[in-house]
Amino acid sequence: MNQLTAYTDTDPLNQLIGAYLEAGRPGGLKENLYLGNETTLGLTTNNLTLLSSQQYPYTALGTIGLVKLREEPQPSVVTQILNRHTVNPTNRSAGQLILLDTQGQTEIEQALRRDARHTGGSNVLHWLFHSSDPDVQWILGHGSETRAAITDVQTYKMIRPQAKEAWGHYQALHAKDANTREAVRKWLYGANLADAGWGRFNRNDVKSGNRLSSHYTNLGAGLNTDQAKTAARGEYAASKLLITAYGPDYQMKIGKSAGGSRPNGIDQIWVKRDMRSGDVLEYLIIEAKGSVNATLGHPSTGQQMSPKWLFWCLVRMAAGHGSYIDAQTSPELPKKILSALINNGGIPVRGVVFHSLYGSQNESKVVEMTDLGLYNFVAAYENATAGIQRFHNAPTQAFIAFQ
Incomplete structure (x- = not known):
């Protein structure tokens, strides 16, 4: 079994692996989600009244349904989407706030605070254990x-x-x-x-709901700059789409931390989990952008979401680096993901970018989803351990840097 020798930047094996990994983001497959076309109220005290009342989640702040999901637009149809993490089961089928379509700090704070209060646990039922027989x-x-x-x-x-x-x-x-x-x-x-495998799924789903509540709370802190509001908008849209449009088998593992960690790291990590066995089927690495003008950064470790960037993020998370993971989060998850990436037959690791086009004149209520496909570091690991020297910076068709 392939394994790293250390979780440090200076480790010779890590440096060689990083050198063999692409620094450009994979091209990916783009898909646009058109989020509702209901008229929203103007940014007045009406919004705050709705957000602070028991009428949540029927709020005029943001859109409440999917008009298009993997098919042609149907403007006359607004799909009700399930929120299995709502605290009040009577509201679980209600249209849910998906997109924070405002730049108002107070409105965003109120929406996130309200959503955090109404989120937690899991309402997923097992056909046998919850049988009425x-x-x-x-x-x-x-x-x-x-x-x-x-x-x-x-x-x-x-x-x-x-x-x-x-x-x-x-x-x-x-x-x-x-x-x-x-x-x-x-x-x-x-x-x-x-069926105890389902019990494992359910226990993790409860944890996912509780993490989402903390995620929303933490997104609402420190929104005193346009950049912070934009980041919150993107991360909120990504997390709400993963539990609605993506389906009931996706669970949050890491979201926004209370201490503001991860300014240089991964926005969110999710898993797709088998609902019967409880096994993890796939890891999802999530990058979220909150406005039409937001772009992927290009730090020294490679473009955001590139294989090279992801490798160094995970290594630094596994090492407990404060800019990549908070002290309360176990480093075991990034270690497991690294192991999956450098071994054939490991759990697949997929990259997804959610980009809210808020601020666009014509597509302000659109979220652009880009599936970057699966990452695989096996060849880089084997080349590094074999000491093979090659011209690894040559451009390839497999990876296209985002322009």
């Missing part, structure tokens, strides 16, 4: 008693008086559909952990 629910709550009753029948061909209730519920499974019968039996006999 009384026999299923009884068995799931009395597993040991049900197994004891089955053992009595199999071993002694009899049912003890105290086991009659359990045996009755178990026998009632014969009248259920085959999938339910099989799922309950697996749960009873140790293969329950196929």
Whole structure:
């Protein structure tokens, strides 16, 4: 198994790997999401009244639906999108604020504060564990008693008086559909952990919802410059689109920190997680831009979202560098991602850029999504460990620097 020897800038292996990685951002596949065309109120006290009332998330500040998602525009259709992290389940299907289409500091602060208060946990339900069937629910709550009753029948061909209730519920499974019968039996006999895999998904989904709440709170702090408001707008749009347009299996791992860390690092890290097994299927590296004029930076480590830039961000996160990761966040996640990147067969690592076109004359309510595809550092690692010298800065067709 390939592995790094250290998580430092000066480590010779890291320097060689970085030298073999492209410094230009991958070209990627662009797609525009057109976010609602409802008229919003002017920036008056009406906005603040809505944001501070129980009418949230029905707020006029920002758009409330997707007009276009992977198909031609349909101006007459506004899709209601599910928010599985809303604290109040009665509002979970309500149109959700997606885009902070204002430059007003107070309005943005109020919206983020309100969203943080209404976000947390998870409303994802399991078809078995949340079944309304009384026999299923009884068995799931009395597993040991049900197994004891089955053992009595199999071993002694009899049912003890105290086991009659359990045996009755178990026998009632014969009248259920085959999938339910099989799922309950697996749960009873140790293969329950196929469904305990869902339990792992759910535990991580609760953590994701709580991280999102903190993310919104932290985005709302220190919005006293245009640059800070622009950054907050982009990160907010990215996180809301990931839990709505992308689907229920995406979970936040790292968002905006309270201490303002990551000024030179990755905006957000998400995972796509299998809802049945609980396994991570993909890591997502997210870069967010909040206005039409915002562009990807080009620091000394390469253009933002380039393979070289990502490598050095992850190395510095793994090292606990304060400009890349806050002290409360475990460095284990960047270490896992680095391992996946330098090993064949590792969990795929994908880059995505969300770019709000706020400020555009014609497309102010559009978010441009660019899927940069998968990163792979295996060749760079193998070249570095083999000590191969080659002209690694030559341009390639695989990676196109963003102009």
